[in-house]
Structures are given as structure tokens and as C-alpha cells.
Amino acid sequence: MNENEISLVIVRGAIEVHRTLGGPGLLESVYEEALTWELGQANLSVQRQVQLPIPYKGQVLATLLRIDLIVNKLVIVECKATSHYNTIFEAQTLTYLRLTGLKLGLVINFGERLVKDGVHRVVNGL
Numbered sequence: 001m002n003e004n005e006i007s008l009v010i011v012r013g014a015i016e017v018h019r020t021l022g023g024p025g026l027l028e029s030v031y032e033e034a035l036t037w038e039l040g041q042a043n044l045s046v047q048r049q050v051q052l053p054i055p056y057k058g059q060v061l062a063t064l065l066r067i068d069l070i071v072n073k074l075v076i077v078e079c080k081a082t083s084h085y086n087t088i089f090e091a092q093t094l095t096y097l098r099l100t101g102l103k104l105g106l107v108i109n110f111g112e113r114l115v116k117d118g119v120h121r122v123v124n125g126l
């Protein structure tokens with residue numbers, strides 16, 4: 001499966017999570033856990049709360065990068081649950097993509113009335 005095919009499964013899973021949990025109003029971690037389960041049911045490999053070292057000028061910083069989900073080692077998913085979406089979330093995800101060398105990220109805001117309106121695709125040379 002390539003990044004685009006994986007992202008389609010992720011979006012479908014996010015819609016199912018949002019619908020099943022009754023829409024917005026829960027903590028981000030709840031949606032993240034439910035999405036992890038949903039993607040596992042779709043036979044995708046999901047790593048949750050992945051901590052990675054951050055290289056800086058030949059050194060490795062003591063503070064680790066924490067990524068919500070990495071799906072099939074190809075797609076980063078950042079889960080949000082806010083009523084006030086900020087484009088800084090996309091910039092953050094692009095930084096994560098650059099630091100990991102991955103090409104596709106999705107910011108999914110479960111705080112939207114319709115989660116399909118809360119899906120933002122971020123690419124790094126895809």
C-alpha cells in the first residue's frame with residue numbers, strides 16, 4: 001500500500017471513529033486510541049505516541065519528538081480535538097515529516113462537527 005492508499009483508509013477510519021463516538025467533545029487521546037483500534041482492524045500497522053530523537057548540528061537533543069501515530073511506517077497522523085483549528089498544526093506536521101524523512105501527514109481535527117471538514121493533508125515532496 002502506498003501513502004495515498006493508506007491515507008484513504010485513515011480518513012475512513014477517522015469518520016467511523018467520529019460517528020461512533022458521537023462527534024466532537026472528547027479528549028484528543030480518546031479519538032487517537034479509537035483511531036488506532038480502527039486502523040488495526042483494517043490490518044494497518046500503527047505506532048502510537050512515537051518518540052524519536054531530534055538531530056541538531058551533529059548532536060542529538062535530549063528532548064524527543066513525539067508523533068501521535070505513524071501508520072505502516074509511511075504516514076504521520078496528528079490528532080486534534082479543538083473547536084479553533086490553527087494552520088500551525090499543518091506546519092508542525094510538515095516539520096515532523098522533514099525530520100523523519102516521510103512524505104505524507106494528515107492532521108485530523110475531531111473537534112469539527114463533520115470530521116471530513118477537519119482532515120488536512122500535508123506533503124513533503126510527495
